[in-house]
Amino acid sequence: MNNLNNIWQSYRAIITFSLMGFVLLFVGFNQSWALVIGIINMSLISAIMALGVNIQWGYAGLFNVGIMGFAALGGVSVVLISQQPVTEAIDVGGIKMLFALALGAATIAAGVLLNRRGVNKWLISLIVVIGYLFTRFYFSEASKLIEKVDPAITGYLGGFGLPIMLSWIVGGLAAAGAAWWIGKITLSLRSDYLAIATLGISEIIIYVIKNEDWFVRGLKNVYGLQRPVPYEVDMQKSEWLQNIVAWIHRSELQLLSQSEQISKLSDYVREASVVFVKLSYSGLFLLILIAFIMLSNLALNSPWGRKVRAIRDNEVAASAMGKNITRQHLQIFVIGSAIVGVAGALLVTYDGIFIPTAYQPLRFTFLIWVMVIVGGSGNNLGSVLGAFIMWFIWIQSGPIGLWAVEMLGNYVQEGNTSLEFIEDRVHYLRLIFMGSIMLLIMRFSPGGILPEKNKEL
């Protein structure tokens, strides 16, 4: 017994990851491989997101409740970078919109500069209000003009038409910018202010995305985004994939007649093309995840990392040693949010469609937090494991809930109203379920599944 415990303690990571692998293999053999690779891809993206949060929480104790907002900024950059520009809309309202935005920026800059010079507060307020009114006037004119251009298909300015991979970097930068601004305001204050401010900014980012149709089409969604990997249709035509599929299924195909062979083969090729496309995504995401983990481990073992941990473990002592804590926290907050932004961009790229209503705090902010806590806060590998476990539970909890309701239905008479009631609401149980997991882990196993090893310096 003691022996087993020792093995478990020293090989926690290997054991848990293999268990997760077995579960995925089981699903693959029983359901479908495309499904499993889909789960893996989403887990990889979630893992990157969780990694960003883990850097903030585990390295600096910063509580970011606005993960949703930073992820959405990444998603917006995908649209803005990769979509083709809508020339007609730009001709009609582009200049006007640019002017309105410049006017708004000038107003804010003037307000800040005059405030620094010590000009009368009332005068500054007056200037800002007048500047705002003009900005709003031109802004609404411009957005109306832009939204009128073929609203069913475009109705927005479009993007820059650049390669979609560029948007991943831009997404990270956009999230980093927002994080810098928020961090600058709140990080020198109490720790809950950061939580409140990030909650606020993330809701507002989503409101802007949903309401400003000229920007990224609002509730009308953006379809048909570019892809960094080939399309399934093209793959089905490629000869080498057909050959590989034929080779894999050769024994089965040999038994069939010529015509049956062709139809069966095309079925298999269709399935294989889906798997292939998803696998290419997996490769991309895995590369990015590994790169981030290696970078953050390198950073953590450098002098910079020692400073980070020193501050985390004893702020007072570190500050007595002359370390600037606020600046350090700001750095970490910006880096973590940038990673979340990249993950947000990856997610939209993978979906191939930008849907503002998909941004729900439960799915983005909360689920990611549960991943970090379950995996083991402070441990990068833990976040990855937490991402795989929680995404799997998340994706399976819907079907399991419905299955439970059906089982219940076998014991209840037909047309029972209470059963319909439960069927209607079963997905809200997710909120209770996820909340309870988080509270239980925090209470009974605060270190998570893979607790951080390197506690002291």
Next chain:
Amino acid sequence: MTSDSVDIINAFALLTNFVLLPALSYGSQLALGALAVTLVYSVLRFSNFAQGDSMAFGTMIVILLTSFMISRGWTISGIPTALLVIPIAIVFTSMYLLTMDRLIYRHYRKIKAKSITIVMSSIGVMFVTGGIVRFVLGATAQKFEDGERFIFSVREFKAYTGLEQGIAFKTSQFLTITIAFLLVAFVFYFLQKTKTGKAMRAYSDNKELALLSGIDPDKMVQITWLLVAALTTIAGALYGLDKGFAPQQYHLLLLPIFASVIVGGIGSPIGAIAGAFLVAFSEILLTYAYKKFLIYLLPLSMHPSSLVQLIGTEYKYAISFVILVIVLLIKPTGLFKGKVIVDE
């Protein structure tokens, strides 16, 4: 429009109807919520992210009891049934909050956890509570107001005063303002005059010293949750009577509530109330369309063609956020120097 003087009166009647009364009642609802957050903050030392969803929970109980009472026909004509069931709902809500305290927060108090850890667990509670509410009532909006809808309606007001612009005074607004005033007065009386209230303030000022003077910490915590339950349930019920019940809206109330608390100075009850009214008035003044108001005041040639609305209604939550940011930038301690408890 007969003469200039009447127009000014009409203009202000318009503002009273669409700005003053709604802002007063919204401000009162926020004030109760903000007071609850401030109480939890000063006694239990954490920002309670579950406040909005706890309000939804309290309102859920009110709605369930109301429909039960109506189905039995146990109503009093003219008075919203919700009002009658509030006391019972408070009992249920305090039971829920005390259970949550017992199961979750007490542990972190015992191990003297960092306040951010407790904040995190309150987010867990927020999701669980939100889930319970949505599971029981669904996520769609619903109304549960019955009884007389108006103290006086637009038509009655017009007939009485002969003004072109009417003012309606809704029962829910009247109830909100009166009840909030009474409740706030009670809370202040309790904190300032009663022995328990004084003990609570002593406990929030200095835990160790209070323990030495023989104040029972468990009792302080329980009384805090009881007060919070009363404030939360009443705030939720009044907000629901006024604007209808929708879980997501209650969840988002967290933003204006936090803004109110921080603007007023976190930990300061009077600040929470002042902050609530500041947030409510800014929200409504900035999202109100002044077109009609200006038409009453300006000569025909200067009549505005646009709505003259400073900020679209869809961004009303952004207003509380901007107020929050401005306060954090200029005066992080808030208007009424709240007791800024340093992270331990």
